[in-house]
Amino acid sequence: xxxxxxxxxxxxxxxxxxxxxxxxxxxxxxxxxxxxxxxxxxxxxxxxxxxxxxxxxxxxxxxxxxxxxxxxxxxxxxxxxx
Numbered sequence: 001x002x003x004x005x006x007x008x009x010x011x012x013x014x015x016x017x018x019x020x021x022x023x024x025x026x027x028x029x030x031x032x033x034x035x036x037x038x039x040x041x042x043x044x045x046x047x048x049x050x051x052x053x054x055x056x057x058x059x060x061x062x063x064x065x066x067x068x069x070x071x072x073x074x075x076x077x078x079x080x081x082x
Contacts, residue, residue, distance in 0.1 A: 020050075027059055034060075037063045 022030075034044045034056065041053035050056070064071030 002075065024068065024071045027063075028068075030056060031060055031063060 030044060030048050030050075033039065033047065034041075035042075039047070041056045044056055045051070045053040059071060
């Protein structure tokens with residue numbers, strides 16, 4: 001367990017500067033891995049090199065509520081005026 005703490009010590013403090021956009025297929029792969037292995041959100045985030053386990057929890061909830069449509073990227077902001 002000691003190596004677990006040190007492995008993420010410095011990387012856990014730093015924020016990623018670029019917003020990572022994941023494909024629907026990647027999101028499904030992550031959720032499927034978690035279901036099959038019965039992995040925690042934290043362990044799944046580590047396995048897929050993600051820095052935010054709560055992101056996985058949010059995606060799981062959206063997938064359960066909205067199915068595949070919940071995993072698709074949605075446009076943010078106002079719609080452009082024509």
